[in-house]
Amino acid sequence: MNPAVPTWAGVAASLALVLLAVLVAWRQRLHLARDIAIAAVRAGVQLAAVGAILVFVFRHTGLAGGVGWLALMVLIAGRVSAHRAFGMPRALPIATTAAAVGTAATLGTLLLFGVIDSQARVVIPVGGMVVSGAMQATTLVLVRLRDEARTARPAIEARLALGLPAADAFAPHLRSTLRTALIPAIDSTKTVGLISLPGAMTGLILAGVDPLTAIRYQIVVMYMLLAAAALAALTAARLAERALFDDAHRLRPLPAADPDEARR
Structure with missing residues (x-):
């Protein structure tokens, strides 16, 4: 495994940064905490889906x-x-x-x-x-x-x-x-x-x-x-x-x- 590439556990740990951003938005009453959380979830799901599709594209096309x-x-x-x-x-x-x-x-x-x-x-x-x-x-x-x-x-x-x-x-x-x-x-x-x-x-x-x-x-x-x-x-x-x-x-x-x- 390439040590420069984060593991899935490292990816999960990076969620702490998203939680920090949500906390800041909530404490400052910016009304953006929900948007930040949704954006983070969407990014993770979209990138995971794209990664799976790209594996197929790279191997078979x-x-x-x-x-x-x-x-x-x-x-x-x-x-x-x-x-x-x-x-x-x-x-x-x-x-x-x-x-x-x-x-x-x-x-x-x-x-x-x-x-x-x-x-x-x-x-x-x-x-x-x-x-x-x-x-x-x-x-x-x-x-x-x-x-x-x-x-x-x-x-x-x-x-x-x-x-x-x-x-x-x-x-x-x-x-x-x-x-x-x-x-x-x-x-x-x-x-x-x-x-x-x-x-x-x-x-x-x-x-x-x-x-x-x-x-x-x-x-x-x-x-x-x-x-x-x-x-x-x-x-x-x-x-x-x-x-x-x-x-x-x-x-x-x-x-x-x-x-x-x-x-x-």
Whole structure:
């Protein structure tokens, strides 16, 4: 047994940390104790189930199984982003397409040039990081563009009234949104290794891989995540821009608030 990997008894013992978080939330009357407990239980159950499925995928499927798993990840990522961007026209197909483009382009390039192995045990975890990064960028773009279309409607419609096409009238808001959406990926890339050791590098080091070898893998991962975020953000922005305007270059009406805001 690898001493760097916790046993199931160690996993159970780590529940004490969750209990500590629940206690803090309860004592401070944050009304989050139940949510913390549910989140911890869900995480354990979900990860255990995913681990069992991955054992089967790794042993009995090849690249096709890995691609199928990634496709499922992309679909889930699209739904998560679309839920956050409630009110954005065609949010689900836009979010799913953006995540798929960011994932397929970056991961496909690495596989094409043989940078990473095509085995499912490599494609799935690496691809999962890509999908996650693409999802975050997509969510930021859709939420920000929805909010910009709501709050800046008078300015946008004024430009349209002056004869500007929809793309030009919305361009300042699109550029601002793309800059904002890419800031997390850029900052993570600039500070990697200085603030924290990223997941891929940490996992390889814990597995006994030489740190310099782990660093090479992490560099590839960081470049991959940056590219995936940029491609997903750009795809989401362009598709959202088309969805926000009709064929006559009129800005579509949007709901005043999402369901969560309305309940509050």
